[in-house]
Amino acid sequence: MKYTLIKDCIRLVELFEAEHPNAESHSTDIHGFSQWMANHLGQMPDQVATADWEGKENGRSPESAINTLIVHMNRYAKSYSKSAIHDSPFSTQEEFIYLINLNAFGAMTKMDLIKKNIQEKPVGMLIINRLMKHGWVEQQDSEKDKRSKIIRITPAGTQALNKQMEKIRQATTIVTGDLTYNEKMQLINLLTKLNDFHHPIFCKNLNPAELLDVVMTQYLPNNN
Numbered sequence: 001m002k003y004t005l006i007k008d009c010i011r012l013v014e015l016f017e018a019e020h021p022n023a024e025s026h027s028t029d030i031h032g033f034s035q036w037m038a039n040h041l042g043q044m045p046d047q048v049a050t051a052d053w054e055g056k057e058n059g060r061s062p063e064s065a066i067n068t069l070i071v072h073m074n075r076y077a078k079s080y081s082k083s084a085i086h087d088s089p090f091s092t093q094e095e096f097i098y099l100i101n102l103n104a105f106g107a108m109t110k111m112d113l114i115k116k117n118i119q120e121k122p123v124g125m126l127i128i129n130r131l132m133k134h135g136w137v138e139q140q141d142s143e144k145d146k147r148s149k150i151i152r153i154t155p156a157g158t159q160a161l162n163k164q165m166e167k168i169r170q171a172t173t174i175v176t177g178d179l180t181y182n183e184k185m186q187l188i189n190l191l192t193k194l195n196d197f198h199h200p201i202f203c204k205n206l207n208p209a210e211l212l213d214v215v216m217t218q219y220l221p222n223n224n
Contacts, residue, residue, distance in 0.1 A: 012037070013033070016033055016036050016037075035182065038182065053065035053069075073175075076175065077171075077175045078093060080171040080174050080175055081093035081168075081171050083167075083171065084164065084167040084168050084170065084171040085164060085167075085168075088160075088163075088164050089134060089160060090160075090164065091130065092127070094117065094119070094127050095127060095130060095131060095136075096161060096164060096168060097117060098113060098117060098127055098128070098131060098137075099131065099136060099137070099153055099157050099158075099160070099161045100161065100168075101113060101116055101117065102137065102151065102152060102153040102157070103153050103157075103158060103161060106152070107150050107151060107152035108150065108151060109142060109145075109148045109149065109150055109151070110124070110125070110128055110139070110148070110149050110151055111124075111148070113128070113151055114128075115203065118199075118202060128151060131157070134156070134157075134160070135154060135156045135157070136153065136154055136156055136157030136160055136161075137151050137152065137153055137154060137157055138151070138152060138154050139151050139152075140152075197219070201215060201219065
């Protein structure tokens, strides 16, 4: 008698316990294990996801709906961020996002900081200059490249960030709405996949006149 299925089940249980030693994301009972299995194995190949969206019955494409929903989500997020910095020294959400990145990842060049926030150089430099004017960041020459400037958060910047962090966390929590834990994990996976596709294209800094043609021919040839 072969016990391949039993062995596979045991390996899955071992992986489940190894990934969740403190049961932070799932309970360690059968219910928690079934939830973890759903996330771990994902959707079965023979299952086709369906969804409804505005204009579908009139031939509106899913790509159009996705683009609109992403734009809407960005606007919703900005409105909550604006509320989070109300009556604070921050002028825009980009300012505290820059500080959050410096606080989390440490000192980096101006261009690295700008690229991390997916912005163009002129816009990013204006944000950095505002942060420097507040005394929230400081710069020094890079030891590797004297043409570059290294930016780091100052104690004053850390203090300003910490003072606003509770409201910032509230804003980020509100943006995810009433999604369940599993739905958040699914959304992270999908958005990460999209980000992994678009980020290298963005970093090429292609001319707007050729951007669409280059992406369609080199990155999405099957869509032509």
